[in-house]
Amino acid sequence: MREFFKYVFATVVGVVISMVLFLIFFIVLIVGIVKSSLDEDTVNVRNNSVLFINLDQTITERTMDDPFSRLPVVGSEANKSxxxxxxIRALREAKTDDNIECVYISVSSPNAGFATMREVRDALIDFKTSKKKIIAYSEVYTQGAYYLxxxxxKVYLNPEGALEFKGLKSETMFFKGxxxxxxxxxxxxxxxxxxSAVEPFFTDKMSDKNREQVTVYLNGLYETFLDGISKSRNISMATLHQIADEYKIQQPNDALAYKMVDGLRYKDEVIDELKSITGKDKDKNITTVTINEYARNVVDDQDHSAANKVAVIYANGDIMGGEGTDQQIGSERISRAIRKARLDSTIKAIVLRVNSPGGSALASDVIWREVVLTKKVKPVIASFGDVAASGGYYIGCAADSIFVQPNTITGSIGVFGVIPNLKKLYNEKLGLTFDGVKTGKYADIMSIDRPMTPGERFIIQTDVNRIYDTFIGHVADGRKRSKAYIDSIAGGRVWVGTDAVRIGLADRTGNFNDAIVAAAKKAKIKTYKVVEYPEMLDPFKSLMENTTEKVKAYYAKQELGDNYPIYQQIKSAITRSGVQARMPFEIKVQ
Incomplete structure (x- = not known):
């Protein structure tokens, strides 16, 4: 029997060792393939090429350093970003690249915010000054897709396809029931x-104040949306309003009749037109290069001999304490990046690129402090993306100048806290009760197993009031206005970019590049190179970290589908801690 167990044990150990060795071999193999793909980053752009731009992929603030996305794995295209x-950089290069003959846009449902789409759209308009053609085709155009x-x-639609044009809507889910x-x-x-970030938890419908602000900013977004289409398609704003209000685009032929598209074509017909533009015979394949490949291929045209630098610091995502990630603003990581740029004598100006709905009020203040210190020694220009609201506005309000897009969402100057009372859930639903001993009246303040006392509510409300007073004080100092005036336009109210300029929360509308140019001008430098902070996280390290959370998120998305954002909202509300300076809702164009 002893020999039997000895052999069984030896077999098990052998199997385990074999599995470990196989796993190590597999990892080494994958890393080798990935590194090989990195070594072959550049592509050969041949004569008469078509620049293929997939605008359905996720458009982020910075291209994620994800070499795994380049592996030839089925389905990897859907995960590209x-x-x-x-x-912008690739389109600027393609303008003067003799090998690029035209641009082909494929877009059905873009994964990008309003201001990001505006940045891309402006770059496409700039490309057209080269007199090279842009062809767009899709089987289905959502409103965001059509805006791009x-x-x-030439805008082509499949003869059996669809073009949505119905106006924008904003909808909030309420959890009180x-x-x-x-x-x-x-x-x-x-x-x-x-x-209104807290309204879904204590009421079952929008408050009058919230309805007022949503109506104003949604109409502001809509006007910018229609204005862009009006200028590109040479259709009056009044006509576009009527087309949407009366839902006139119901069939593909309607889109053609109202001049929203230039033709109803199948993809093979569009490909034939691309062949004609590039001088290819119909029996030959067109030569294409994707925007992802071409962007990696673009030679950095900066003057690297320039002694002066402009630093762009990307602050993207929810604001939290600690290090954060490339998709989260960690107060330690971002404040360290600002400090590093401040202390570097070769960096003459800083552009703080903000795309954030806010988050922790404390973390926001930590970052704000570094901006204030930096502004004393060199220019700081803020460039706001899709959203720079609440804590997102907090971290940028001290800048020398603030640039917004007309459809940037900003403001939301206010703070809140939510403390759940789970007494009924514990006692009546689960049959749980709590009892204990404390040495002070407020030793169990913030307990969630009972309702707050009047004294506790007074203490917490006083603290929230203090943070709000600090917030509007910082904004008043940064914007050179009185606290009373800032309070009158604050109160948590959300503003669209054009209105933010009008009321003094921003200085001018302009794109990302405008902010960089303004930073250099304020620093009085003519030649410079742009450097980016913070450094992107190592993709291999990132892959190994938080693996459990990534797997859980993947399966949650698979199971919940379109309802996944609702799950995220509930999870986020449950896990928030501390006083929050956060925008009340997410905004998507469809």
Whole structure:
């Protein structure tokens, strides 16, 4: 029997060792393939090439350094992403590249915010000054897709396809009914009647103040949306309003009749036109290069001999304490990047690129402090992306100048806290009770197993009021206005970019490159190179970190589909801690 167990044990050990060795071999193999793909980054752009731009991929602030996306794996195309700055840089290069004959846009449902789409759209308009053609084709155009495609010289729709053109909407899900059924009370502490981030937890419909602000900013977004299409398609704004209001585009022929598209074509017919433009015979394949490949291929045309630099610091995502990630603003990581740029004597100016709905008020203040210190020794220009609201506005308000796009969402100057009372859930639903001993009256303040006392509510409300007063004080100092005036336009209210300029929360509308040029001008430098901070995280290290969370997120997306954002909202609300300076809602164009 002893021999039997000895052999069984030896077999098990052998199997385990074999599995470990196989795993190591597999990892080494994958790393080798990935590194090989990195070594072959550049592509040969041949004569009469078509620059293929897939605008359905995720358009981020910066292109993620994800070499795994370049592996020849089925389905990898759906996970591709590119930074809007690389799209702009590639299109600028393609303008003068004799090998690029035209641009072909494929877009059905873009994964990008309003301001990001505006950046890409402006770059496409600039490309057209080269007199090279832009052709757009899709089987289905959502409204966001059409906003991008409308800039093309020719916009084609599949004869059996669809073009959505119906106007924008904003919708909020309210959780109060569900919380009541579960026996959960959301105890709300906030400053600002417009700070509606907490409304879904204590009411079942929009407040009058929230409805007012949403109506104003949604109409502002809509006007910018229609204005761009009007200028590109040479259709009056009044006509576009009528087409959308009366839902006139119901069939593909309607889109053609109202001159929203230039033709109804199948893809093979579009390919034939591309062949004609590039001088290819119909029985030959067209030569294409993707925007992702071309962006990696573009030679950095900066003057690297220039002694002066302009630093761009990317602050992207929710604001939190600690290090954060490339998609989260960690106060330690971003403040360290600002400090590094401040202390570097070769960096003459800084552009703080903000794309954030806010988050931790404390973390926002930590970053704000570094901006204030830096502004004393060199120019700081803020460039706001899709959204720079609440904490996102907080970290940029001290800048010398603030640039927004007309459809940037900003403001939302207010703070809040949510403390759940789970007493009914514990006692009545789960049969759980709590008892204990404490040495002070407020030793168990913030407990979630009972309702707050009046004294506790007073303490927390006082703290929230203090943070709000600090917030509007910082904004008043940065914008050189009185606290009373800032308070009058704050209160948590959200503004669209054009209105933010009008009321003094921003200085001018302009794109990302405009902000860089302004930073150099304020620093009084004519030749410079642009450097980016913070450094992107190592993709191999990132792959190994938080693997469990990534797997959970993947399967949640697979199971929940379009309902995944709702799950994210609920999870985010549950896990937030501390006083928040956060925008009340997410905005998507469809």
């Amino acid at each position: 590119i930074g809007f700055n690389d799209v 495609a409308s800039v093309a010289d 569900a919380l009541d059924k579960l026996g959960i009370e959301a105890q709300i502490i906030r400053v600002g009647n417009y700070k």
